[in-house]
Amino acid sequence: MKDPKKKRDVIVAAHGGGGEMTKRLLESRILPGITNPALAPLTDGAVLDLPPGRLVVSTDAHVIRPIEFPGGDIGRLAVCGTVNDVAMMGARPLALALALVLEEGLDLAVLERIMRSVAESAEEAGVSIVTGDTKVVEKGHGDGIYITTTGVGVVAPGVSLDAARIRRGDVLIVNGSIAEHGLAIMAARERLGIQSSLKSDVAPLGGLVQRMLETRADVKFLRDPTRGGIAGVVADLAETTGLTVEVREADVPVSPNARHAAEALGLDPLTVANEGKLVAVVPQGDAERVLAACREFEHGRDAAVIGRLVEAELPLAELVTRIGGRRIIQRPSGAELPRIC
Amino acid sequence: MKDPKKKRDVIVAAHGGGGEMTKRLLESRILPGITNPALAPLTDGAVLDLPPGRLVVSTDAHVIRPIEFPGGDIGRLAVCGTVNDVAMMGARPLALALALVLEEGLDLAVLERIMRSVAESAEEAGVSIVTGDTKVVEKGHGDGIYITTTGVGVVAPGVSLDAARIRRGDVLIVNGSIAEHGLAIMAARERLGIQSSLKSDVAPLGGLVQRMLETRADVKFLRDPTRGGIAGVVADLAETTGLTVEVREADVPVSPNARHAAEALGLDPLTVANEGKLVAVVPQGDAERVLAACREFEHGRDAAVIGRLVEAELPLAELVTRIGGRRIIQRPSGAELPRIC
Numbered sequence: 001m002k003d004p005k006k007k008r009d010v011i012v013a014a015h016g017g018g019g020e021m022t023k024r025l026l027e028s029r030i031l032p033g034i035t036n037p038a039l040a041p042l043t044d045g046a047v048l049d050l051p052p053g054r055l056v057v058s059t060d061a062h063v064i065r066p067i068e069f070p071g072g073d074i075g076r077l078a079v080c081g082t083v084n085d086v087a088m089m090g091a092r093p094l095a096l097a098l099a100l101v102l103e104e105g106l107d108l109a110v111l112e113r114i115m116r117s118v119a120e121s122a123e124e125a126g127v128s129i130v131t132g133d134t135k136v137v138e139k140g141h142g143d144g145i146y147i148t149t150t151g152v153g154v155v156a157p158g159v160s161l162d163a164a165r166i167r168r169g170d171v172l173i174v175n176g177s178i179a180e181h182g183l184a185i186m187a188a189r190e191r192l193g194i195q196s197s198l199k200s201d202v203a204p205l206g207g208l209v210q211r212m213l214e215t216r217a218d219v220k221f222l223r224d225p226t227r228g229g230i231a232g233v234v235a236d237l238a239e240t241t242g243l244t245v246e247v248r249e250a251d252v253p254v255s256p257n258a259r260h261a262a263e264a265l266g267l268d269p270l271t272v273a274n275e276g277k278l279v280a281v282v283p284q285g286d287a288e289r290v291l292a293a294c295r296e297f298e299h300g301r302d303a304a305v306i307g308r309l310v311e312a313e314l315p316l317a318e319l320v321t322r323i324g325g326r327r328i329i330q331r332p333s334g335a336e337l338p339r340i341c
Numbered sequence: 342m343k344d345p346k347k348k349r350d351v352i353v354a355a356h357g358g359g360g361e362m363t364k365r366l367l368e369s370r371i372l373p374g375i376t377n378p379a380l381a382p383l384t385d386g387a388v389l390d391l392p393p394g395r396l397v398v399s400t401d402a403h404v405i406r407p408i409e410f411p412g413g414d415i416g417r418l419a420v421c422g423t424v425n426d427v428a429m430m431g432a433r434p435l436a437l438a439l440a441l442v443l444e445e446g447l448d449l450a451v452l453e454r455i456m457r458s459v460a461e462s463a464e465e466a467g468v469s470i471v472t473g474d475t476k477v478v479e480k481g482h483g484d485g486i487y488i489t490t491t492g493v494g495v496v497a498p499g500v501s502l503d504a505a506r507i508r509r510g511d512v513l514i515v516n517g518s519i520a521e522h523g524l525a526i527m528a529a530r531e532r533l534g535i536q537s538s539l540k541s542d543v544a545p546l547g548g549l550v551q552r553m554l555e556t557r558a559d560v561k562f563l564r565d566p567t568r569g570g571i572a573g574v575v576a577d578l579a580e581t582t583g584l585t586v587e588v589r590e591a592d593v594p595v596s597p598n599a600r601h602a603a604e605a606l607g608l609d610p611l612t613v614a615n616e617g618k619l620v621a622v623v624p625q626g627d628a629e630r631v632l633a634a635c636r637e638f639e640h641g642r643d644a645a646v647i648g649r650l651v652e653a654e655l656p657l658a659e660l661v662t663r664i665g666g667r668r669i670i671q672r673p674s675g676a677e678l679p680r681i682c
Contacts, residue, residue: 013679014674014679016404016679016680017568017569017673017674017679018567018568018569018573018614018673019568019569019573019672019673019674020672020673020674021674022568023672043429043430043564044399044425044426044427044429044430044564044565045397045398045399045400045426045427045429045430045432045492046397046398046399047395047396047397047430047432047496048395048396048397048398049395049396050396054388054389054390055388055389055390055391055396055493056386056387056388056389057386057387057389057436057438057471057472057491057493058385058386058387058438058472059386059438059439059440059472059473059474059489059491060440060474061440061441061442061474061475061476061487061489062476063442063476063478063482084385085385085386086385086386088384088385088386089384089385089386089388091386091388095398097398097399097400097491098400099400099401099402099440099489099491100402101402101404101442101487101489130398131398131399131400132400133400133401133402133489134402135402135403135404135680135682136679136680137404137484137487137680138679138680140481141404141482141483141484142482142483143478143482146402146442146478146487148400148402148440148442148474148489148491150398150400150438150440150489150491151386152396152398152493155388223384223385224385226359227358227359227360227363228358228359228360232359232360273359331360331361331364332358332359332360332361333355333358333360333361333362338354338355338357338358338477338479339357339476339477339478339479341476
């Protein structure tokens with residue numbers, strides 16, 4: 001005999017039809033943790049009253065695999081990834097829009113866990129989920145759940161990041177040890193024996209960025225080294241500024257666990273994705289202030305100056321190795337780690 | 342012998358890695374038609390200077406199947422669907438964020454056509470694509486392309502839609518003949534002989550809504566009858582207002598093609614999705630003005646009053662049939678038309 005209850009425990013096509021079943025799915029599984037005055041009317045969108053300042057909008061489709069991983073899940077990632085993108089523009093993240101693509105057969109218990117994670121991460125980040133959408137695709141046309149988050153935030157008057165202001169002598173700061181997100185995902189996928197000790201660094205950085213800006217340090221550039229890792233960011237910086245970016249290997253924080261995992265996987269930590277890290281460029285004279293601001297946060301305790309911008313004939317991103325050698329840091333081709341975020 | 346060029350004509354995993362291949366995909370296939378000053382820096386987000394007024398944010402994941410259909414494609418749908426959601430909040434749509442989930446193997450020529458359609462529809466709607474994201478999933482975990490669009494717009498000072506102001510005697514206006522989007526998709530899917538004559542109504546309604554509001558008619562409610570169709574909207578209205586919504590079958594515009602297709606497919610046009618239609622609720626005395634505003638637009642030429650709100654013991658949505666009978670209009674369960682948008 002079939003168990004009729006069993007049938008109701010997974011996503012089915014009708015959950016995506018926009019009718020009664022969609023309504024019930026929303027009310028019972030999706031909205032409970034995230035509801036707030038802007039979201040509650042369930043109209044086509046949200047009306048927001050924002051503080052003064054320029055508006056920032058950022059969007060990210062999250063297709064990470066596996067959807068639950070050491071240190072987080074796709075829900076936490078979707079919130080933090082977009083919050084961080086908004087923060088990297090110098091803005092205070094305020095609100096998120098959440099679009100779900102659910103695959104038929106997704107266990108509703110998994111959906112509930114992910115939505116709880118969305119709710120908790122949003123609270124930690126100080127943002128509200130103000131509007132959303134839910135679609136269902138047939139089995140074999142998704143991977144459990146994809147989440148696109150779009151964030152809005154406001155750049156306070158007076159804040160003005162601009163890579164064009166970067167000058168030689170400016171330094172690069174990172175807020176902690178790198179490569180943990182990408183390595184944790186790869187380890188989980190490859191089922192290496194190293195998962196247990198390695199966790200994604202996924203975390204919201206809005207508060208840390210606000211604190212950094214409050215120090216009145218001349219922050220010229222912020223970027224979260226996600227896909228492409230630190231390597232991608234420094235390659236971009238060299239291209240944008242026309243200066244050479246010199247990264248000192250000995251100064252780049254990498255945890256022993258991460259170093260071990262990177263070696264086991266044959267990966268360069270500089271090319272591996274992070275989800276709770278940022279690279280800031282500031283004048284050398286402001287570095288201490290910015291480091292002190294970072295260290296007020298759990299996610300900034302291991303903040304360090306990892307390099308600087310120098311004049312050179314050809315603008316390159318270069319690694320100064322522990323033994324004093326130099327090698328060019330190349331933008332990863334992108335083949336290494338698909339579906340890392 | 343393998344043709345090496347052939348291999349480069351489809352999406353591959355490395356296009357989604359965030360490295361050099363992603364960069365080239367963006368530059369050659371995705372950005373050309375849509376680039377603008379806000380998008381051009383390709384940073385994590387866009388900085389916008391908006392006119393005064395309350396901000397509206399709306400998001401929609403588009404998973405329609407097939408991705409190209411009579412009257413449009415997923416690109417046009419993704420732009421219009423979100424533009425319309427923003428417009429239904431009484432706002433002028435200004436900017437869109439575009440998040441793509443591409444499946445390995447997607448023909449790059451198809452991607453180019455869809456991006457051209459995005460660009461043309463955005464221009465028609467008067468919005469800019471200000472930021473975006475591109476991800477790639479393995480074959481068997483997507484369906485060519487999914488597009489999540491998030492729209493922002495501004496509600497002009499003085500505009501205030503509010504369903505709580507709806508009173509008995511107010512009327513329902515629709516801007517043209519219904520059910521064409523859903524029927525065109527179903528016909529295309531089922532390969533009925535009726536495709537050629539039936540086209541999706543997908544169109545941006547921001548301009549029409551602005552014109553409607555400019556008449557100073559007391560527009561109390563706007564909703565685009567997408568998934569769930571007119572039936573879903575009137576069921577919601579009865580629930581929200583506590584009034585009975587009376588729809589007169591003879592007054593609902595349905596084209597002969599659509600009527601024929603609905604009969605062939607065994608569908609009630611009231612429950613079928615639209616993508617270029619809206620339902621407005623206004624006082625009876627303002628109806629003529631609103632109809633006149635609609636008729637200034639191609640997508641509003643067949644605008645009509647289709648019903649009104651009346652007091653009744655139990656708030657219901659009711660259809661008054663051509664022969665004077667009455668039946669309850671029920672919110673569709675959602676099983677009818679998955680992946681219609």
